[in-house]
Amino acid sequence: MKLNDIRDNPGSSKDRMRVGRGIGSGKGKQSGRGGKGQTARSGVRIKGFEGGQMPLHRRLPKRGFNAPFSTDYNEVNLGRLQQAVDAGKLDAAQAVTIESLIAAGVCSKVRDGVKILGNGELSAKLNLEVAAASKSAVAAIEKAGGSVKLLVAVAAEG
Numbered sequence: 001m002k003l004n005d006i007r008d009n010p011g012s013s014k015d016r017m018r019v020g021r022g023i024g025s026g027k028g029k030q031s032g033r034g035g036k037g038q039t040a041r042s043g044v045r046i047k048g049f050e051g052g053q054m055p056l057h058r059r060l061p062k063r064g065f066n067a068p069f070s071t072d073y074n075e076v077n078l079g080r081l082q083q084a085v086d087a088g089k090l091d092a093a094q095a096v097t098i099e100s101l102i103a104a105g106v107c108s109k110v111r112d113g114v115k116i117l118g119n120g121e122l123s124a125k126l127n128l129e130v131a132a133a134s135k136s137a138v139a140a141i142e143k144a145g146g147s148v149k150l151l152v153a154v155a156a157e158g
Contacts (some may be wrong), residue, residue: 019031019032071112071113071131072111072112073111073112073113073114073115073131073132074098074101074107074108074109074110074111074113074114074115075114075115075117076101076106076107076114076115076116076117077116077117077118077119077120078116078117078118078119078120078121078122078137078140078141079119079120079121079122080106080120081096081106081116081120081122081124081126082120082121082122082123082124084101084104084105084106085124085126089103089104089105089106090104090106090126092124092125092126094127095127095128095129095149096126096127096128096129096130097129097130098110098113098114098130101114112131113130113131113132113151114130114131114132115130115131115132115133115134116128116130116132116133116134116137116138116141116148117133117134117136117137118134118135118136118137118139118140121140122140122141122144122146123144124144124146125144125145125146126141126144126146127146127147127149128141128146128147128148128149129149129151130148130149130150130151131150131151132150133148133150
């Protein structure tokens with residue numbers, strides 16, 4: 001085999017259609033774009049336009065509401081904290097903060113803080129400094145001999 005013997009497989013590529021080259025080519029005159037008007041022009045086309053009929057996106061009702069001051073917590077269950085302690089990623093002697101949870105791989109980013117939820121078993125004695133915690137989580141942590149310190153965000157008044 002030589003370099004000049006190399007060929008594509010037969011039928012693997014087609015020649016491009018040359019439009020606007022006479023009626024005999026099959027793509028002459030208007031070059032497959034139909035008649036006149038906006039859609040025959042290049043660059044202009046109304047997306048979602050239905051010929052003057054009310055478009056679908058305006059016929060459907062609006063739904064939902066995005067609260068402007070909502071909080072987005074990292075939700076961490078007690079069972080996940082116990083896993084991290086058992087794996088040696090969390091030090092039970094140190095205070096558990098968002099930074100230590102990110103370092104341990106429990107949370108991926110800071111967001112608006114951490115909320116501890118009460119799902120799972122906790123046997124380690126942990127001192128948590130978090131933004132929020134459920135009542136069942138606080139009860140389970142205190143039962144295990146730990147403590148929960150809630151970091152209260154100061155709201156701007158005015």
